[in-house]
Amino acid sequence: MNPRLTLIASVLAAAIAAGCYTGGDTVQITAGSTAPGASAGGTQVASASVSGLPCDVATVLATSCSSCHGAVPSGGAPNTMMTYEDLVAPSISDPSRSVAELAVARMQDATRPMPPSGGSPTDAAVLAAWLAGGATHGSCETPASGGSYATAPVCTSNRTWTRGNHGSSSMRPGAACIQCHDSGEGPSYSVAGTIYPTAHEPDDCYGASGSQVVITDAAGNVFTATANSAGNFYLSGRSGAIQPPYTAKVVSGSKTRVMVGAQTDGDCNGCHSEQGTQKAPGRIMAP
Secondary structure (H helix, E strand, O other): OOOOHHHHHHHHHHHHHHOOOOOOOEEEEOOOOOOOOEEEEHOOOOOOOOOOOOHHHHHHHHHHHHOOOOOOOOOOEEEOEHHHHHHEEEOOOOOOHHHHHHHHHHHOOOOOEEEEEEEEOOOOOOOOOOHHHOOOOOOOOOOHHHHOOOOOOOOOOOOOOOOOOOOOOOOOOOOOOOHHHHOOOOOOOOEEEEEEEOOOOOOOOOOOOEEEEEEEEOOOOOEEEEEEOEEEEEEEOOOOOOOOOOOEEEEEOOOOEEEEEEEEEEEEEHHOOOOOOOOOOOOOOOO
């Protein structure tokens, strides 16, 4: 394996294990666009343009880096960290690594940390996850900026599950799957939920099929589940031990919707209910 990829993977695992936050907010990333001025969860991105980056990465730069690594570097900072091109450029102090790779290493450096005053423990995890995913261009739409979460409740499919707890992989879309299954109803799941085309769809309404949910656990293991005809997805308790906290994203073709923040609870619909709980803005939406 490429030594640089090995380093990135190991840093990612360590960073996630070191203390990622929980929270249900999601952002949408689409290749080739410019990030808007707000991120999920109400955190405002700096007014200076943070271009070509996913919202979670842009938020890290705005909240933890831009005061020194802004459009005009200050405080002794050697470079700007405001755009995709800034992050993938070779580092001035170590050209064998990109600016983003060196930033992750410095965030994890106990003796010479960046930012010097101490940043969020999730910052390194966010940047490392972006690097491990191929350091792609991105943009996002978020609840904080209106976006597609500002919609009325509707059952888009116009199809509703009517068979109660009759055993089926299509049963009870939108309901908290693991809560029910842990009481003895059906097989055991480690992660389960429903993907919808809009944000506020009622329980038992059929969701959107075909999208993939990609889970990356604290050890760097990747698990993938595909939404069935009811929009339901699940990973059985026997599909492999998922080590929390984990990160999640929904992939559909060339589009990806990424959950901001690592999670420990696999009962996705427990937070992503019709109106959302525990900071989730609503349903898990297909990108």
